[in-house]
Amino acid sequence: MGCNCQKTPTEQDVKKIAELDQYIDSLLAGTSDERRSGFLIQILHRAQSLFGFLSEETQKHVSEKLRIPVAEIYGVISFYSYFTDKPVGRYKINVCTGTACFVKGAAKVLEEFKRNLGIQEGETTGDGRFFLGGLRCVGACSLAPVVMVNDRVYGNVTAEKVAEILAECKE
Amino acid sequence: MRIESPEFLKDAAAKYNSVTPPPVEILVSMGTCGIAAGTGNVLKAIYDEISAKHLENSFGVREVGCMGLCYAEPVIMTIDHSTGKQTIYGKVTREQIPAILSGRAGETSECYVIPRNWYYPEFETPAEGEIQARIVLRNTGRMNPEKIEQYIANGGYSALGKAVTTMTPQEVIDTISASGLRGRGGGGFPTGRKWQFAADQKSDEKFIICNADEGDPGAFMDRAVLEGDPHSVLEAMAIGGYAIGAHTGVIYIRAEYPLAVKRLEIAIRQAEELGLLGKNIMGSGFDFNIQIKFGAGAFVCGEETALIHSIEGHRGEPTVKPPFPAVQGLWKKPSVVNNVETYACIAAIIRKGAEWFRTIGTEGAPGTKVFALAGKVAKVGLVEVPMGTTLRQIIYDIGAGIKNNRQFKAVQTGGPSGGCITKANLDLPIDYEALKAIGSMMGSGGMIVMDEDNCMVDIAKFFLEFTLDESCGKCTPCRIGNRRMYEMLEEITDGRGTVATLEKLKILSRTIKDTALCGLGQTSPNPVLSTMANFEDEYLAHVKEGRCPAGACSKLIHFQITDRCVGCGICLRNCPANCITGERRARHVIDQDKCVKCGACFNACKFHAVERV
Numbered sequence: 157m158g159c160n161c162q163k164t165p166t167e168q169d170v171k172k173i174a175e176l177d178q179y180i181d182s183l184l185a186g187t188s189d190e191r192r193s194g195f196l197i198q199i200l201h202r203a204q205s206l207f208g209f210l211s212e213e214t215q216k217h218v219s220e221k222l223r224i225p226v227a228e229i230y231g232v233i234s235f236y237s238y239f240t241d242k243p244v245g246r247y248k249i250n251v252c253t254g255t256a257c258f259v260k261g262a263a264k265v266l267e268e269f270k271r272n273l274g275i276q277e278g279e280t281t282g283d284g285r286f287f288l289g290g291l292r293c294v295g296a297c298s299l300a301p302v303v304m305v306n307d308r309v310y311g312n313v314t315a316e317k318v319a320e321i322l323a324e325c326k327e
Numbered sequence: 328m329r330i331e332s333p334e335f336l337k338d339a340a341a342k343y344n345s346v347t348p349p350p351v352e353i354l355v356s357m358g359t360c361g362i363a364a365g366t367g368n369v370l371k372a373i374y375d376e377i378s379a380k381h382l383e384n385s386f387g388v389r390e391v392g393c394m395g396l397c398y399a400e401p402v403i404m405t406i407d408h409s410t411g412k413q414t415i416y417g418k419v420t421r422e423q424i425p426a427i428l429s430g431r432a433g434e435t436s437e438c439y440v441i442p443r444n445w446y447y448p449e450f451e452t453p454a455e456g457e458i459q460a461r462i463v464l465r466n467t468g469r470m471n472p473e474k475i476e477q478y479i480a481n482g483g484y485s486a487l488g489k490a491v492t493t494m495t496p497q498e499v500i501d502t503i504s505a506s507g508l509r510g511r512g513g514g515g516f517p518t519g520r521k522w523q524f525a526a527d528q529k530s531d532e533k534f535i536i537c538n539a540d541e542g543d544p545g546a547f548m549d550r551a552v553l554e555g556d557p558h559s560v561l562e563a564m565a566i567g568g569y570a571i572g573a574h575t576g577v578i579y580i581r582a583e584y585p586l587a588v589k590r591l592e593i594a595i596r597q598a599e600e601l602g603l604l605g606k607n608i609m610g611s612g613f614d615f616n617i618q619i620k621f622g623a624g625a626f627v628c629g630e631e632t633a634l635i636h637s638i639e640g641h642r643g644e645p646t647v648k649p650p651f652p653a654v655q656g657l658w659k660k661p662s663v664v665n666n667v668e669t670y671a672c673i674a675a676i677i678r679k680g681a682e683w684f685r686t687i688g689t690e691g692a693p694g695t696k697v698f699a700l701a702g703k704v705a706k707v708g709l710v711e712v713p714m715g716t717t718l719r720q721i722i723y724d725i726g727a728g729i730k731n732n733r734q735f736k737a738v739q740t741g742g743p744s745g746g747c748i749t750k751a752n753l754d755l756p757i758d759y760e761a762l763k764a765i766g767s768m769m770g771s772g773g774m775i776v777m778d779e780d781n782c783m784v785d786i787a788k789f790f791l792e793f794t795l796d797e798s799c800g801k802c803t804p805c806r807i808g809n810r811r812m813y814e815m816l817e818e819i820t821d822g823r824g825t826v827a828t829l830e831k832l833k834i835l836s837r838t839i840k841d842t843a844l845c846g847l848g849q850t851s852p853n854p855v856l857s858t859m860a861n862f863e864d865e866y867l868a869h870v871k872e873g874r875c876p877a878g879a880c881s882k883l884i885h886f887q888i889t890d891r892c893v894g895c896g897i898c899l900r901n902c903p904a905n906c907i908t909g910e911r912r913a914r915h916v917i918d919q920d921k922c923v924k925c926g927a928c929f930n931a932c933k934f935h936a937v938e939r940v
Contacts, residue, residue: 191658193640197623201582224640235642235799236623238582254544255739255775256701258789264925268903271923292624294583295547296360297701298397298708309363315903315925 172206173217180221192222196232200239209240237292245280245287247325252302254293261314262301266290268315272322286325329602332610333488336479343480349387353428354404356468358393358554359586360547364400372421373403376428386428392555394468395709399441403427415441452687453713458720460687462695463511463548463671464711467555472590475597478558484603486677490566491611494677499570500526503673505681507693512538512629512666513741513770514846515692515759521663524653525571528661533573535564536657536664538634539580539587542626543742544793546773548697549667551709553580553587556671557594563673565604565615571663576617579634582624591619626743626797627847631656631664633799644799645845666771668697688714692758702739702775705730715756718748722776733778737861741770743790743797744850746857747783766857768850782879783862784869788816790854798847805848808839812855820880824870833859878939881924888915888928891936898928898937 165173179202183195199222203214210233219226233239251257251266266277269288273281280287296302299311303321310321330336355361355370370390377386396402399417405427406413416427417439426438453460461467470477478484490499504519525533537560541549553560564576580588595617598604606614620638627633628643635657637643656662672694676684685693692714698721701707705727712721718738722728729735737747746767755761759769777786791813800806815832818824836852843849859866868874875883888898894912904923909915917928929937 191639194620194638196640197637198621201621201623228641231642232640235644236625237796238622238624253793255742255773255789256545256707258544259702259775259777259781259786267923267925271903292542292583292626293544293546294359295541295550295699296363297545297547297699298360298400299363300701300707302363309359311363315927316901318903 169207176203176206176217177221180218184222189223193224196222196224196229197236200229200233204239209243211241215241243280243284245285247285248287248289248304248306249321250289250291250304252292252294252296252300252304253290254297254300254302256293256297257301260300264315265301265303265313265318268318272318286322328600330484330609331602333485333492336484336488336609339476340479340482340485343476348408350385350408352387352389352406352408354389354391354394354406354469356392356394356396356400356402356404357390358551359584360397361393361400361402362586366401368421369401369403369419369424372424373428376424380428382428389471390473391469392467392472393551393709395464395551395711396441396706397709398705398707399439402441417441452683458712458716458724459710460695460713461711462675462687463552463668463697464555464709465675466559467551470556472555472557473593475558475594475601475603478556482678483558483674484562484598486674487562487565487569487603488609490677491569491608491613496526496570496572499566499677502677502681503570506676506684507681507691508669508672508676508684509692509759510666511668511672511696511771513744513768515769518665518669521653521665522567522570524651525573525661525663528654530661532575532658532660533568533571534657534660534662535567535571535573535576536631536634536638536652536662537564537576537578537670538629538631538664538666539578539584540622540629540634541581541584541667541771542629542797543771543773545699545701545739545775546742546771547699548709548772550584550587551697552667552671553584554590557587557591558598559674560591560667560670561594561598561604561617563670564617565608566673566677567663567665567670568615569613571661573663574614574616576615577638577657578617578619579622579628579638580619581622581628588619588621595619625799626793627799627845630845630847633845634664635662642799644801645847647844668772689756689758691760696769696772698772698774700726700774700776703730703733703778703781704728704776714758717754717756719753721774722753726776729776729778733780735776736779736781737777737783739767739775739777739786739854740773741768741850741853742773743793744768744846744853745770746853747777747786747861749861766853766860768853780877780879782820782875782877783858783865784816784819784875785877785879787855787858788813788820791816791851794847794851798851802842802844802848804839804843805851808835808843809848809851811835812839812852816855819866819869820875821882822869822873822880826867826870828870829859829866884924884939885919886917886922886924886926886929887938887940888917889936889938890914891934892932893934893936895933897931897933901927901931903927 215229301313303310303313401419402417404415423438500522508518509515625643628637630645633643633645652662688694695711695713697711710725739747752765762769794809798805815828836856839852868876878884892914899907906918906921
C-alpha cells in the first residue's frame with residue numbers, strides 16, 4: 157500500500173473536498189461560535205464516507221473550517237470506534253461481537269477469518285483487499301453469529317462458511 | 328395541508344380510516360433483520376405476482392417494521408378484511424408467494440404458519456389469559472413507519488393535541504408522575520420526577536433529549552421502535568418539551584442503525600409538513616423542533632452526561648453528577664434525557680390516563696417492558712410483557728424453550744452491567760427491584776439465554792472484554808482495575824488460576840464497584856460477581872481440576888477420535904486447519920499440535936466418533 161499522504165490532491169479529491177465544504181457550510185449556517193462543535197461528529201462521518209478514512213490532511217481541513225484545534229479533533233477520532241485515521245481494505249469484514257453472537261460461537265468465526273487472511277483484528281491484508289475487525293451489536297441477534305462485509309449482513313455464519321464469504325468478495 | 332387544531336386532527340384520522348382498504352392486505356416485515364434475512368426478495372415477489380396476475384384490486388401491500396418474530400424472518404401477515412382473518416407466515420420464500428396469495432398456503436405443508444397465540448399486536452391491555460400486551464410496540468409491525476397518515480389514523484398525535492390544548496404543563500407532569508412510569512433504559516428512575524426537576528429550573532432555553540444509543544449487546548428493542556414506529560417517539564418528545572418548557576428536541580442515535588435514522592428523518596419531515604412539529608403546534612402557541620445527532624461507536628455514550636458531551640462534539644466521557652442534566656445539561660441548559668422505550672409509553676399514558684397504566688404491571692413498576700429474547704432460545708424475538716411476568720413465561724411460553732433440546736443453564740439480563748440468572752429464579756416475577764435483589768438488573772431489556780454448552784467463566788470474560796474495550800479511560804478503577812480482572816479471568820480459562828485468584832477477583836470487584844466514576848465502571852464487575860455466586864462449582868472446576876465442564880475453554884479441552892471412527896473422511900474435509908489424517912475406512916487421527924479446537928470435526932461426525940475431553 158505504501159504511504160497515502162499525497163502532496164498534490166487529485167481532481168477527484170478536490171471534488172470531494174468541495175462536497176465536504178458545501179456540507180459543512182450548510183450545517184453551520186446560523187450557528188453560534190460556541191455551538192459549532194455540535195456538528196463535528198456529523199461532519200467526520202461525512203468526511204469518512206467520502207474519503208474512506210480520516211487522514212491528517214482531512215483533520216486539518218475540518219479543523220480550519222470549524223475553528224476547532226486539530227488536537228481536539230484527533231481526540232474525538234481516537235475516542236470513537238467508528239472513526240479511523242488509517243486507510244482500510246476495500247472489503248471491510250466485521251464480525252459482530254455482541255452477546256448473542258458470542259454465545260453462538262462468533263469467536264470461532266473470527267479465529268477462522270484471522271487464520272484464513274493471516275491478519276489480526278484491526279488489520280488490513282497486504283494487498284489492501286480485506287480489513288478485519290469487530291463490530292458492536294447490530295441488533296440482528298436472530299441471525300447470530302453475524303458477519304458484515306461492507307454493508308451486507310451474513311447471518312448464521314460458521315467457521316466452515318468463512319472461505320465461502322471470502323470467495324464472494326471479488327474485485 | 329396543515330393540522331391546525333385537535334379537531335382537525337380528529338377529522339384527518341376519520342378521513343384516513345374511512346378509506347376502504349383493499350380486500351386483502353399483506354403486511355411485510357421490513358426491519359433490519361427482516362431485510363438481512365431476505366424480506367426484500369419476498370416483497371419483490373409479491374409485487375411481481377400481483378402485477379403478473381393483475382391482482383391490484385384484490386391485494387394491498389403494507390411495508391411495516393419488525394413484528395418481533397425475528398426467528399421466523401422473513402415474516403408476512405395477511406389480513407382478509409372481509410372475514411377479519413389474520414394469518415402470519417414465517418420463513419417465507421419467493422416460491423411460496425403464489426400459494427399464499429391464492430389462499431392455498433394453508434393446504435400446502437411447505438408454508439410455515441405461525442400460531443396466533445405467539446403474536447398479539449393489537450392489545451394495549453393484556454387480553455384475558457394472555458402473557459403479552461403491547462403499549463410500546465402498539466404500532467410496530469402493524470403500520471407503515473414511513474406514512475404519517477397511518478399513525479394518525481391509529482390515534483397518533485392526539486395525545487400531543489390533548490396535552491398542548493387542554494392541559495397545563497404541570498398537569499402533564501402530574502399525569503406522568505401518577506402513572507408511575509420509570510426509565511426503561513435500565514436505571515428505572517421515575518420519569519415524572521425527572522421532568523419535574525427540569526420544569527422547575529428557570530432558564531431561557533431547555534432541551535428534551537432522546538437516548539437512542541442502544542449499546543447493550545443483544546438488545547434491539549429501541550431499534551425496532553425507531554424503525555417501526557418513529558412518530559410515537561417524536562410525539563412523546565414534543566409532549567415532554569411542552570411539560571418542561573423546552574422548544575428543541577435532540578435524538579442521539581448510534582451510527583450502527585442507518586435504517587432507523589432514515590425512518591426518523593422521514594417521520595420528522597412529515598410531521599413538520601403537517602404542522603405537528605414546528606411553530607404553533609395545533610394552534611396552541613407551542614413551538615417544538617427535533618434534530619438528529621449521531622453517535623460514532625462508544626458504549627459509554629449511553630450514560631447521560633457522556634451522551635451530552637458527545638452531542639456537543641466532544642469525547643463521550645461521563646462527568647460527576649451533580650449537577651444533573653435536569654439542572655445543567657446540553658450546552659449547560661436544563662435537559663431531560665429519556666430512553667426510546669420510555670418515550671414510546673408517553674402518548675398512550677396521556678391518551679388513556681395514569682389510572683389505566685397503573686392497572687398493568689406491578690405496584691412498584693407499572694406498565695410493560697420489552698425484552699429482546701436471544702441466544703440459545705428456540706424463538707428469538709421481541710416480546711412485550713407486563714412488569715411482573717416471570718422469566719419462565721418469557722423463555723418457555725413465548726420463547727418455546729431451549730434450542731435443540733438442550734438444557735437451560737442461565738439467562739443474562741442487563742447487558743455488561745447485569746448478571747446471570749439461574750434456574751432457581753425462573754419463577755420470580757421480574758421488575759427493577761426483583762432483578763437487583765438477585766444480582767442482575769433490568770438494563771435496557773436484552774435477555775440472552777444460555778445452555779449447558781456455555782461456560783460461565785468464559786461469559787464473564789466476554790463481558791469484561793466488552794467493558795475494557797468501551798471504558799473511556801478517565802477513571803483508574805475502570806481503566807486499570809477491569810484490565811487486571813480480565814487477566815485473572817484469562818488465567819482461569821487458561822488453566823493457570825488458583826483458588827487464590829478467585830479470592831482476589833472478589834476483592835477487586837468490590838473495589839471497582841465502590842470507586843468507579845460512572846455507571847459503566849460501577850456495574851462492570853456484576854457479570855463476574857453474579858456468575859461466581861451462581862456457578863461457583865464451575866469456577867472451582869477450572870482452578871482445582873483444570874477442567875471446563877461446558878467444554879468451551881479451548882485451552883482446557885482437546886478433541887480425539889475414538890475407535891467408533893469408520894474412516895468416512897467427513898472430519899478431514901471439514902477441518903479448517905488440515906490437522907486430521909487417516910486412510911479411507913481406517914481410524915483417523917488429530918494432530919494435537921496443529922488443532923485449533925474449533926470443533927468442526929466434532930459437529931461434522933455422524934458416528935459420534937469425535938470426543939471432546
